[in-house]
Every structure is written in structure tokens, then in C-alpha cells.
Amino acid sequence: MYKLDAAITGWINSLSGNSLLDHALITISNLGVPLLILAVAAQWWTGPERTKTRHILIAAGLTFLIGLGINQVILLFDQRIRPYDAGVxxxxxxxxxxxSxxxxxxxxxxxxxxxxxIHNLPKRGLFFLVAAILVSLSRVYLGTHYISDVMGGALTAIFAAALVKALYKPATGVDRFLTSIL
Structure with missing residues (x-):
């Protein structure tokens, strides 16, 4: 599996060298996460179904934090070197x-x-999915991750989303309190 992973990673990274594309993907890599967080936060005050939207925004924030927390646990057991250190x-x-x-x-x-x-906002979800794919592929293109690293990150995120969906229910006391802020 490693040979396939390294081959795909190397191929994507080999597309680099065009200064305009390089600059665009560096920008996407650097600004993608903060801009997506802003795009989520900006929705706090919009939409006709404000309580439902706010529940989903909180769920997105929890998923984000739990996913990154799970990554930290994984790092205790897996210390994979970066593809640039492996010469890939x-x-x-x-x-x-x-x-990595x-x-x-x-x-x-x-x-x-x-x-x-997972919370059934497909249009917004599709927008964020396209953005996630762009940010993730930029990391491979820039040489900092294997393709399997971004796939692992995506799986961690999906697991975290399912966990949040199962545990953070709408219209509970905590949800009513959180969705009523501001």
C-alpha cells in the first residue's frame, strides 16, 4: 500500500512548479481553514431557521474540535514521517x-x-466539501502530506461528525442555551 500511496503523492506533488498554481495552492493551504471557520461563524446570524442553523454550527464546531482531538490521540501511536523527509x-x-x-x-x-x-444541509455541505477537498489536495501538492494522510484526516472528521450527531441532540437544555447566545 505504501508504494501506491507514495506514487500518488509524488505524482500530485510533481504537478508543482507553475508559479501561479503554486501561489494559489499555498494561499488555499494557508487561508483555507481560517476562511472556512469564518464562513461557519458568519452564519450564526443568518437564515430563516436560526435555531436549527445554530445547532448545526455548534455541531460543526464540536466536530472540528473532537476531530482534531482524535488526531492528537492517533499521534501518540503513529509518528509517520513527512513525505518530504522520505524523499517522496x-x-x-x-x-x-x-x-504527517x-x-x-x-x-x-x-x-x-x-x-x-450529516445534519442535512446539503447545499452548504457540498460547498464545504469542495473546499475541504481543495485544502486537502493543496497539502499533498505542496509536499507536506501523503494522500493517505488527508484520507485519514477525512475519516477522523467523519467519525467525529457521527459521534457529535449521536451525542449532541437538538432542543436539549444545553442546545437551547447555546443556540440562544447573541
Whole structure:
């Protein structure tokens, strides 16, 4: 499996070298997560079904945090080296100090998408899904992650979304309190 993972990762990274595309994907990688967080937060005051929307926004935030927390647990057991350290890719951005698997960028962005999709907001969920794919692929393109790292991050996010969906129910006392803020 590693050979296939390295081959796909190397192929995606080999597409780099076009200064315009490189710059665009560096920008997507750097700004993708903060912009998606802003896009989620900005919805707090919009929409006709404000309570339902706010529940989903809180669920997205919880999914984001739980997904990243799960990643930290995984890192206790798996210290995968980065593809640029293994000679698979050429790095286009600064080196990272943490292990490669799973990708926090992928987890963060797919967590938002998964939360919207699992809570039945398909149009918004699809927007966030496209953004998550772009951010995740940018990480492979830039040489900082294997393709399996971003797939692992996506799976962590999906698991976290399912966990939040099962545990954080609408119209509970906690939900009524949180959705009534501001």
C-alpha cells in the first residue's frame, strides 16, 4: 500500500512548479481553514431557521474540535514521517514539526463539511466539501502530506461528525442555551 500511496503523492506533488498554481495552492493551504471557520461563524446570524442553523454550527464546531482531538490521540501511536523527509515530495512551504498522519488541515475542513452534510444541509455541505477537498489536495501538492494522510484526516472528521450527531441532540437544555447566545 505504501508504494501506491507514495506514487500518488509524488505524482500530485510533481504537478508543482507553475508559479501561479503554486501561489494559489499555498494561499488555499494557508487561508483555507481560517476562511472556512469564518464562513461557519458568519452564519450564526443568518437564515430563516436560526435555531436549527445554530445547532448545526455548534455541531460543526464540536466536530472540528473532537476531530482534531482524535488526531492528537492517533499521534501518540503513529509518528509517520513527512513525505518530504522520505524523499517522496519536494516541499514548497516551510517544514512542519509534527508527524504527517493524519492531516489536521484535512480533519478540520472535512469536519465542517461532514457536520453540514450529516445534519442535512446539503447545499452548504457540498460547498464545504469542495473546499475541504481543495485544502486537502493543496497539502499533498505542496509536499507536506501523503494522500493517505488527508484520507485519514477525512475519516477522523467523519467519525467525529457521527459521534457529535449521536451525542449532541437538538432542543436539549444545553442546545437551547447555546443556540440562544447573541
Amino acid at each position: 515530495t519536494r516541499l514548497l512551504i516551510e517544514r512542519s514539526s509534527d508527524p 498522519f493524519p492531516s489536521d488541515h484535512a480533519t478540520a475542513t472535512f469536519a465542517i463539511a461532514a457536520a453540514f452534510l
